[in-house]
Amino acid sequence: MKTIIITGAGTGLGKELSLLLAKQGYHTVLIGRSEAALNEVKQQIEQDEGHASILSLDIRNPEDIKEKMLVLNKHHHLYGLINNAGIGCFGPFSQAMDQEVEDTFSTNVLGTIHMTKAVLPYLENNEEGLVLNIISTAGLRGKKHEAIYSASKFAIRGFTESLQKEYEGSNITFIAAYMGGMDTPFWEGSNHVENPAKFRSPQEVAKLILEQLDQDTIIIESKTKG
Template sequence: MRTIIITGAGSGLGKELALLFSQKGYNLLLTGRTLEKLADTKHEIESAGGKADIIQLDIRNNADVIQKIEEISGTYKIFGLINNAGVGHFGPFMEINERQIGEMLDTNVLGTILMTKAILPILKQNGEGQIMNIISTAGLRGKVNEAVYVASKFAVRGFTESLQKEYEESSIKFNAVYMGGMNTPFWDESDHIKDKSRLRSAKEIAEIIMDQLDQDSIIIENKNS
């Protein structure tokens, strides 16, 4: 059974994509920071007849990423990776502190690069695969009170577009997903979005993504855009 790894699979878009890919017959490897949430996603997948396992790893730690990927590569037939885990801190640029800057760059950029670098040799050896980077519309244009977050997403956009060109003659597919804000726990500790109920649900976004898996760039604007 082909296996897909999803980072940040415990809630929001990562969870919804895991559920949908499991319905297509993939085995899911769920990664994230909170084991409780990952266990909930695993339970939902298995209750619906799918298969899922949990891996605890720190995507910002290269040694941990390499070790865990090496461990699973002999057990699972890795087909894909969804770099979904992300961190956002919002507000006037001068009020964003060094810790917040580091968290965004380490998770959004470094984590995506390290996971991709660890998985690509396996996909090349298998002769096929798919890597999806969840970028958000912050990777398309600048936004007020999102300077560093946008910078991190522009970096992931450039990374993804470069790999699309580098591997365009191969059987490895790269998707860049640019979606507007979603009604997810991502905003629970921020007042940047005043009324998240007006945003699309993570389930709705996941369904749109699944319908466009053949596209290099998947752009999903907010409903009121």
């Protein structure tokens, strides 16, 4: 059974992608910050007769990632990686704290790069694979009060596009998915978006993404309900 690793799998888009991929017959490895949330997703998958496991790791720690990917590869056929985990940093740039900048780039950029670098050797060895980077439309154009967040997403855009060229002609596919705002817990603790409930649901976005995995670039613009 082919295995796909999903970061940020406990809630929102990561959760919905995990549920759908499990229904498609993949073994899903769920990575996130809350073990309780991950266990709930795992139970949902298993109730539908799917296969899942949870993995606790810090995507900002390359050594931790390497060690755990080595162990995973011994027990599973590593086929895919979905770099979905990310954090937001919103507000006037001049008021941003240095730690916010560090945290945003450590998670959104370095976390994605470290995960990809650790998994790629196994995909190369298997001569097939899929890396899906969840980027956001903030990686297509700058937005007011999103300078730091947008900069981190532009970095992953460049990273993904470069790997698309590097692995062109191989059986390893890199996909960049850009989507607008979703109605997820991502916005908790922020007043950047007044009413997240007006956005698409993560279930809808997950379905749209998986329907377009034959494309190098997926763009799903914001759409408000009603």
